[in-house]
Amino acid sequence: xxxxxxxxxxxxxxxxxxxxxxxxxxxxxxxxxLLREIGPGVVWVAALLASLLxxxxxxxxDHADGTLEQLLLRPHPLPLLALAKVAGHWLTTGLPLVLVSxxxxxxxxLDGPAIMVLLLSLxxxxxxxxxxxxxxxxxxxxxxxxxxxxxxxxxxxxxPLLIFGSGVVQQQMAxxxxxxLFSLLGALLVAGLVTVPFxxxxxxxxxxx
Amino acid sequence: xxxxxxLFRGLDFSLAAGQLLRVEGANGAGKTSLxxxxxxxxxxxxxxxxxxxxxxxxxxxxxAQALLYLGHLGGLKEELTAAENLAIEADLAGTSGxxxxxxxxxxxxxxxxxxxxxxxxxxxxxxxxxxxxxRLQLTPARLWILDEPFNALDVDxxxxxxxxxxxxxxxxxxAVVTSHMDLPIAPAQLQSLRLS
Numbered sequence: 001x002x003x004x005x006x007x008x009x010x011x012x013x014x015x016x017x018x019x020x021x022x023x024x025x026x027x028x029x030x031x032x033x034l035l036r037e038i039g040p041g042v043v044w045v046a047a048l049l050a051s052l053l054x055x056x057x058x059x060x061x062d063h064a065d066g067t068l069e070q071l072l073l074r075p076h077p078l079p080l081l082a083l084a085k086v087a088g089h090w091l092t093t094g095l096p097l098v099l100v101s102x103x104x105x106x107x108x109x110l111d112g113p114a115i116m117v118l119l120l121s122l123x124x125x126x127x128x129x130x131x132x133x134x135x136x137x138x139x140x141x142x143x144x145x146x147x148x149x150x151x152x153x154x155x156x157x158x159x160p161l162l163i164f165g166s167g168v169v170q171q172q173m174a175x176x177x178x179x180x181l182f183s184l185l186g187a188l189l190v191a192g193l194v195t196v197p198f199x200x201x202x203x204x205x206x207x208x209x
Numbered sequence: 210x211x212x213x214x215x216l217f218r219g220l221d222f223s224l225a226a227g228q229l230l231r232v233e234g235a236n237g238a239g240k241t242s243l244x245x246x247x248x249x250x251x252x253x254x255x256x257x258x259x260x261x262x263x264x265x266x267x268x269x270x271x272x273a274q275a276l277l278y279l280g281h282l283g284g285l286k287e288e289l290t291a292a293e294n295l296a297i298e299a300d301l302a303g304t305s306g307x308x309x310x311x312x313x314x315x316x317x318x319x320x321x322x323x324x325x326x327x328x329x330x331x332x333x334x335x336x337x338x339x340x341x342x343x344r345l346q347l348t349p350a351r352l353w354i355l356d357e358p359f360n361a362l363d364v365d366x367x368x369x370x371x372x373x374x375x376x377x378x379x380x381x382x383x384a385v386v387t388s389h390m391d392l393p394i395a396p397a398q399l400q401s402l403r404l405s
Contacts, residue, residue: 066282069250074301075273209251 014096017050021104032109039108040118040169044162046104047097047122048155051129054093055137055150058085059207063141069208078201083193086127086134086200094126110173117172124185125165131192132157138203161188220256220402226351226381227398229374231388234404240387241281243404244356247385248278260352274302277350279358283341287330291316291340294329299347307347315343319366335361342366345373353377353384 024042025035062068071081101122105115136154140146168181220243224230232240245251247258249265249272257264265272285294292312299307316325319339329337338361345353353374359367371392374384378398386392392399 061286064282065287066280066284067286069280069282070278070284070298071301072250073248073273073276073278075270076301077270209245 013050013054013093014100016053017046017097018100018104020046020049022107025107035107036109036173039105039110040114040166040173042108043101043104043118043122044125044166047094047101047126048129048158048162050097051093051126051133052151052154054089055133055154056147058089058134058137059141059204060137060146063207068204072205072208078205079197082134082200082204083197086130086196089134090127090130094122094130097126098122110169114169114173117178118169120182121165121168121185124182124189125161128161128185128188128192129158131196132161134200135196135203138200138207141203141207161185164188222400222402224383224385224400226383227378228383228400229378229392229398230383230385230400230402231392232385232402232404233387238404240404241356244278244354244385244387245280248276248354249273250278275351276354277344277348277352278354278356279341279344280356283329283337285329285337285341287337288328290326290328291321291332291343292325294340295343295347298344302348302350304347304349311347312343315346316340318346319343319369335363335366338362339366342370342373345377351382353382353386355384355386357387357389359388359390 021043024038028034028038059068062071071085072078074081098119101119102115105118110118133150133154136150136157137146139153140149143149164181164184168178168185171181172178222230232243234240242251246253249258249269252266257266259265260268260272260275285291285298289297292309295312295315296307296309299312313322313325316322319342321336321340321343324332324336324340329340332340338358342358358370362370367390374386374392378384
């Protein structure tokens with residue numbers, strides 16, 4: 001059900017992610033301990049920003065060429081269609097980030113177990129980024145300055161995710177148990193999967209009115 | 210209502226099988242808004258739209274299967290080819306029996322045989338409109354809601370579309386059409402609605 005995209009700008013988000021995360025060592029100096037400390041947070045912020053960058057693509061083009069309203073006229077349940085859109089977004093935006101994250105972890109001097117936790121946290125967290133981001137993108141659809149508006153909606157919404165996501169890696173690095181934070185991350189994902197499709201469906205409908 | 214303007218009120222009409230409703234009015238009179246209301250894309254401030262006796266908002270999925278809406282915007286992705294767009298379209302609409310051969314035939318019927326494998330982005334406005342019209346031949350939908358479908362079409366294509374609509378009506382289908390031009394449809398089947 002997800003429309004195939006023949007576009008190269010799925011790569012743009014990934015490149016942005018890598019570039020941003022690679023800029024920090026240049027900016028803060030390459031002292032290993034400092035890098036290790038900021039590593040998880042930087043990677044997570046980069047993931048958030050990269051996800052934000054790709055959000056307009058989710059709806060703007062479809063709204064402009066009429067395919068979004070056609071989507072609303074499908075005989076399938078609206079939440080299901082919304083979920084499919086988000087899934088498509090995650091597969092092209094979030095999943096590549098997850099796969100590239102070990103390399104970034106290495107760059108920041110994280111050890112094996114920490115990289116593992118980083119990868120897992122992103123694996124659970126990037127779908128949440130896609131879910132919440134989609135809501136922001138749909139709400140801002142059709143409004144002037146929608147890119148900024150989307151950011152304003154999405155960034156605060158994602159604050160807990162950011163805290164838990166980078167927090168769980170920092171916990172692991174400090175030798176503390178990580179199950180608690182992982183459970184919270186998982187809970188965010190489940191909560192998102194259950195509530196967002198309905199909200200998103202409505203937002204899509206409002207955008208096309 | 211559109212923004213703060215009341216577009217029209219006191220509209221009351223019904224359409225039976227084999228009938229065509231032609232919506233006329235000056236630009237800005239609300240023709241597109243009316244069609245979108247009928248398609249269920251917008252909600253009326255008061256009143257309701259019914260299909261087969263039931264309000265459409267109570268039977269969203271059944272109505273979606275019975276309806277084909279062609280708006281101003283093409284509704285097709287321009288990065289994809291005409292053939293791909295139609296294939297995805299049929300897939301999403303849950304239509305069975307639409308395979309590559311039928312799509313190719315439909316496109317060839319609109320003079321797009323050679324252009325079928327090109328991204329829509331490189332086609333002209335008229336060609337894109339014709340690719341969108343090919344949907345009409347691939348759909349089992351009974352109700353066609355077409356907003357200015359004759360735009361950007363040349364004389365032959367206009368006649369072809371007219372015949373297609375006539376065949377659809379003759380088979381028990383219904384259609385709601387806006388158009389600036391006269392429609393090549395037999396008057397007995399035609400209802401007219403003028404918005405002002």
